[in-house]
Amino acid sequence: xxxxxxxxxxxxxxxxxxxxxxxxxxxxxxxxxxxxxxxxxxxxxxxxxxxxxxxxxxxxxxxxxxxxxxxxxxxxxxxxxxxxxxxxxxxxxxxxxxxxxxxxxxxxxxxxxxxxxxxxxxxxxxxxxxxxxxxxxxxxxxxxxxxxxxxxxxxxxxxxxxxxxxxxxxxxxxxxxxxxxxxxxxxxxxxxxxxxxxxxxxxxxxxxxxxxxxxxxxxxxxxxxxxxxxxxxxxxxxxxxxxxxxxxxxxxxxxxxxxxxxxxxxxxxxxxxxxxxxxxxxxxxxxxxxx
Amino acid sequence: xxxxxxxxxxxxxxxxxxxxxxxxxxxxxxxxxxxxxxxxxxxxxxxxxxxxxxxxxxxxxxxxxxxxxxxxxxxxxxxxxxxxxxxxxxxxxxxxxxxxxxxxxxxxxxxxxxxxxxxxxxxxxxxxxxxxxxxxxxxxxxxxxxxxxxxxxxxxxxxxxxxxxxxxxxxxxxxxxxxxxxxxxxxxxxxxxxxxxxxxxxxxxxxxxxxxxxxxxxxxxxxxxxxxxxxxxxxxxxxxxxxxxxxxxxxxxxxxxxxxxxxxxxxxxxxxxxxxxxxxxxxxxxxxxxxxxxxxxxxxxxxxxxxxxxxxxxxxxxxxxxxxxxxxxxxxxxxxxxxxxxxxxxxxxxxxxxxxxxxxxxxxxxxxxxxxxxxxxxxxxxxxxxxxxxxxxxxxxxxxxxxxxxxxxxxxxxxxxxxxxxxxxxxxxxxxxxx
Ligand SMILES: Nc1ncnc2c1ncn2[C@@H]1O[C@H](COP(=O)(O)OP(=O)(O)OP(=O)(O)O)[C@@H](O)[C@H]1O
Ligand SMILES: [Mg+2]
Numbered sequence: 207x208x209x210x211x212x213x214x215x216x217x218x219x220x221x222x223x224x225x226x227x228x229x230x231x232x233x234x235x236x237x238x239x240x241x242x243x244x245x246x247x248x249x250x251x252x253x254x255x256x257x258x259x260x261x262x263x264x265x266x267x268x269x270x271x272x273x274x275x276x277x278x279x280x281x282x283x284x285x286x287x288x289x290x291x292x293x294x295x296x297x298x299x300x301x302x303x304x305x306x307x308x309x310x311x312x313x314x315x316x317x318x319x320x321x322x323x324x325x326x327x328x329x330x331x332x333x334x335x336x337x338x339x340x341x342x343x344x345x346x347x348x349x350x351x352x353x354x355x356x357x358x359x360x361x362x363x364x365x366x367x368x369x370x371x372x373x374x375x376x377x378x379x380x381x382x383x384x385x386x387x388x389x390x391x392x393x394x395x396x397x398x399x400x401x402x403x404x405x406x407x408x409x410x411x412x413x414x415x416x417x418x419x420x421x422x423x424x425x426x427x428x429x430x431x432x433x434x435x436x437x438x439x440x441x442x443x444x445x446x447x448x449x450x451x452x453x454x455x456x457x458x459x460x461x462x463x464x465x466x467x468x469x470x471x472x473x474x475x476x477x478x479x480x481x482x483x484x485x486x487x488x489x490x491x492x493x494x495x496x497x
Numbered sequence: 498x499x500x501x502x503x504x505x506x507x508x509x510x511x512x513x514x515x516x517x518x519x520x521x522x523x524x525x526x527x528x529x530x531x532x533x534x535x536x537x538x539x540x541x542x543x544x545x546x547x548x549x550x551x552x553x554x555x556x557x558x559x560x561x562x563x564x565x566x567x568x569x570x571x572x573x574x575x576x577x578x579x580x581x582x583x584x585x586x587x588x589x590x591x592x593x594x595x596x597x598x599x600x601x602x603x604x605x606x607x608x609x610x611x612x613x614x615x616x617x618x619x620x621x622x623x624x625x626x627x628x629x630x631x632x633x634x635x636x637x638x639x640x641x642x643x644x645x646x647x648x649x650x651x652x653x654x655x656x657x658x659x660x661x662x663x664x665x666x667x668x669x670x671x672x673x674x675x676x677x678x679x680x681x682x683x684x685x686x687x688x689x690x691x692x693x694x695x696x697x698x699x700x701x702x703x704x705x706x707x708x709x710x711x712x713x714x715x716x717x718x719x720x721x722x723x724x725x726x727x728x729x730x731x732x733x734x735x736x737x738x739x740x741x742x743x744x745x746x747x748x749x750x751x752x753x754x755x756x757x758x759x760x761x762x763x764x765x766x767x768x769x770x771x772x773x774x775x776x777x778x779x780x781x782x783x784x785x786x787x788x789x790x791x792x793x794x795x796x797x798x799x800x801x802x803x804x805x806x807x808x809x810x811x812x813x814x815x816x817x818x819x820x821x822x823x824x825x826x827x828x829x830x831x832x833x834x835x836x837x838x839x840x841x842x843x844x845x846x847x848x849x850x851x852x853x854x855x856x857x858x859x860x861x862x863x864x865x866x867x868x869x870x871x872x873x874x875x876x877x878x879x880x881x882x883x884x885x886x887x888x889x890x891x892x893x894x895x896x897x898x899x900x901x902x903x904x905x906x907x908x909x910x911x912x913x914x915x916x917x918x919x920x921x922x923x924x925x926x927x928x929x930x931x932x
Binding site: 298352 | 745815816818819820822824829833834
């Protein structure tokens with residue numbers, strides 16, 4: 207079912223282009239999404255999003271909504287395009303040479319790919335926690351203070367310190383670092399760095415938070431802290447979380463989307479999807495028959 | 498050969514294969530280590546030879562033979578009437594005063610030829626030293642002044658053992674008479690080797706005994722200052738633009754190829770370019786540090802751009818994503834995160850470029866910085882020499898005393914290079930400590 211040929215034909219080759227013809231036609235392997243992708247009054251509405259890395263078509267025709275005060279979990283086997291799709295929403299894919307995004311992504315009704323959109327405020331509004339922890343090679347304090355400082359969110363040093371402290375507390379890192387705020391963030395352990403990056407993202411008080419496997423290196427207690435944080439934040443904000451843990455998706459999310467080889471196979475209420483999957487692939491995946 | 502024959506019956510286990518290969522791997526490692534040690538030893542050896550020869554030649558230049566003379570500053574020499582004006586002071590016949598100074602020690606010398614031979618023992622620099630002293634303190638006029646003045650370079654060479662005393666008189670630099678006077682002066686304690694401050698405080702001179710390196714040092718300083726002020730900001734800005742902001746297309750590819758090509762262009766070509774553009778077209782003066790700096794800027798820019806781009810490339814992209822992800826603008830990302838991380842590499846590249854520029858002579862010859870310049874330059878518009886050109890000029894001079902000065906100048910140049918490299922290391926350390 208997959209285009210197995212590893213050797214790339216020249217772009218003008220007709221041979222394999224059926225699935226690769228750009229924009230107009232549906233990719234050859236495209237599979238219709240099972241379940242309701244739309245919600246009422248969405249915060250984010252994605253329609254026919256396609257992503258290419260050079261000639262590689264990584265994400266095919268994805269349409270999905272994210273509601274207000276909702277946590278959406280993205281699950282699927284490794285390499286299926288979850289990260290790629292997540293990064294479309296705050297246009298982080300702009301930074302990758304050769305990456306091309308097509309389709310419409312509306313955030314509060316405005317197309318993020320539109321010419322009138324300024325990516326700087328967009329990214330400030332849509333915080334991101336990356337798959338690989340990437341603290342700045344600066345002090346722990348500076349890591350968290352960077353966002354509020356460049357956006358001028360605080361009037362004075364005192365307020366800034368307060369934001370830093372509360373962000374670290376929410377990310378469950380405060381107890382471990384309160385005596386070493388001036389030490390480099392890169393000197394923390396992998397899991398601590400992950401939480402530092404979460405603290406850095408929430409310090410700018412984004413309205414949408416995109417989290418790419420935020421708990422992949424965390425122990426159950428730290429994971430519980432982050433999950434509680436997500437639930438708290440979802441009172442006001444929308445959250446998209448990529449996770450490889452079915453339990454985590456089941457615990458925190460309202461809706462779940464299952465990706466497979468660049469296609470969005472199924473979307474549904476989390477409780478529904480895990481109990482009565484509507485597609486064979488979804489069932490195989492959540493029951494652990496492949497992955 | 499690797500595995501023992503006895504275990505050949507059963508299939509060898511992977512761990513046995515690994516064990517058997519270990520000897521070879523260890524041997525390869527040892528060999529590699531050895532090559533490295535040999536290479537480094539060779540390098541150090543050549544460096545040691547270089548330093549020993551240069552220092553061996555140079556150290557005598559740091560001492561200069563001087564003669565202690567009493568000069569009677571006869572008011573009549575300065576002006577007819579009472580108080581001499583500044584002009585009188587500067588234009589007075591100091592040569593006569595110096596001649597009288599040495600003659601007074603040997604009143605028995607009468608014939609004109611002998612007098613000339615006698616006064617030839619005193620270096621020409623004595624006249625300038627004397628004038629300087631008197632101009633600084635005009636009230637000395639009418640008094641007797643005792644001063645250590647440089648001896649002629651032949652006397653100096655004799656004292657340092659570079660000239661033979663024996664041999665037929667007409668083939669020697671110094672006659673028997675002169676040797677006698679020298680011995681007598683030495684016996685009186687009026688002739689001795691003293692630390693050569695002139696070498697470090699004076700400009701170039703036709704007379705080795707009063708030739709100094711300071712003019713060239715100052716010239717090099719101004720030239721490098723211009724080079725640094727122009728090439729560092731330009732180079733860093735170009736690198737940042739090309740690496741962080743420019744779109745990737747054919748134009749940027751062409752620019753990249755051209756920058757790499759420029760880095761390989763022989764430096765004398767930049768000299769010709771400088772001559773054509775800065776001097777002939779823009780009409781800037783010849784021999785000045787400003788033009789030298791401009792030419793060296795052209796030469797060092799590619800080096801700095803290439804090093805800076807490499808430094809920027811080595812900053813992990815995840816840092817840029819992290820900054821962009823919290824909503825930093827591209828400029829904030831670059832100035833607050835990427836540049837500080839790339840700075841050590843950029844500085845190293847810059848200092849290497851500067852060190853190259855400091856040692857460069859060919860392009861400066863083209864723009865006239867090879868002229869003979871006595872005065873210490875006071876700014877970037879004053880004609881100046883630079884260290885490598887000064888070395889070239891001295892190496893070209895016939896006088897024996899310039900040989901040691903050439904080596905001493907090389908030593909000074911090397912000291913500056915070492916100091917610059919040490920500074921580069923220091924800067925690196927300082928920036929790197931901020932993670
Ligand atoms: N920068 C890139 N350049 C080229 N191809 C890429 C790039 N990033 C991802 N891809 C390809 O796009 C596809 C989707 O990758 P993506 O990172 O989105 O997967 P993922 O679902 O996040 O996987 P994982 O769960 O392992 O993180 C993969 O086939 C991958 O090889
Ligand atoms: Mg991923």
